[in-house]
Amino acid sequence: MNTVLEVQHISKNYKRNGRGVEAVADVSLSLRPGEILGIVGESGSGKSTLLRQIACLERADRGRIVLSGTDITGRKTRDICGELQMIFQDSTGSFNPRMKIAASIDETLRNLPGLRGEPVAARREELIHMVGMAPELAGRYPFQLSGGQCQRMAIARALAAEPKVILCDEITSALDVSAQAQIVRLLAKLRRELRLALLFVSHDLALASCLCDRLMVMNGGRCVEEGTSQKVVNNPQNEYTRRLINSVLTVE
């Protein structure tokens, strides 16, 4: 099978107050070029921990991660950033507050082999256009942009590295509904046009099912169900998935 990312039996335990917390327990997944896999589950189910292991921000206790055919288990994040990028919920905080957005994007572009001088500015403008932003907004500092604008710029900066895989950790959670819809449409366009593979972590199952081809449901660090978005939402096999779908806020 043509996969760009293979995660095999990843586990991660933390120690808290002298007790072990099994944040991720024996999770495996695979991702093909141009595919979007949603990882859903309630708070504390292990979604972010799983993504951090895949991005090599932390070392997994057990398991193996293969990116574009290369075993990257235990590598440093900087060694894989040309192939894999991660975008976070707090896009403003992910930028250097003392640098204008353009300078942050240029920094990533200058790390690409063979891209120096004038082509950097041209490529930056192309990326900003790709995420649907006006080029002059790149002349602002992160705090001078709205949350949605900043998240688009974070996507542009991730694209600057020309990755094959982007990990999205709750990237729409801090946005209002219309900004969420814009980001979801943008991600759908980017996967179509660039054949980008995406892992889309969200606690919002309805939103994730609109964007993702497949969904993986996590509970207590484990994958409890996986399948096409349609199948998981319309015909859930697991009791926890059913509860997640039917969960409504009840006030006693």
Ligand SMILES: Nc1ncnc2c1ncn2[C@@H]1O[C@H](COP(=O)(O)OP(=O)(O)OP(=O)(O)O)[C@@H](O)[C@H]1O
């Ligand atoms: N650095 C850490 N040290 C100790 N425990 C941690 C650490 N990071 C995460 N955990 C614990 O691991 C479990 C999984 O956390 P994680 O943040 O991965 O869940 P999540 O599904 O991403 O939740 P949320 O949607 O709220 O971010 C939780 O019990 C959490 O408290």
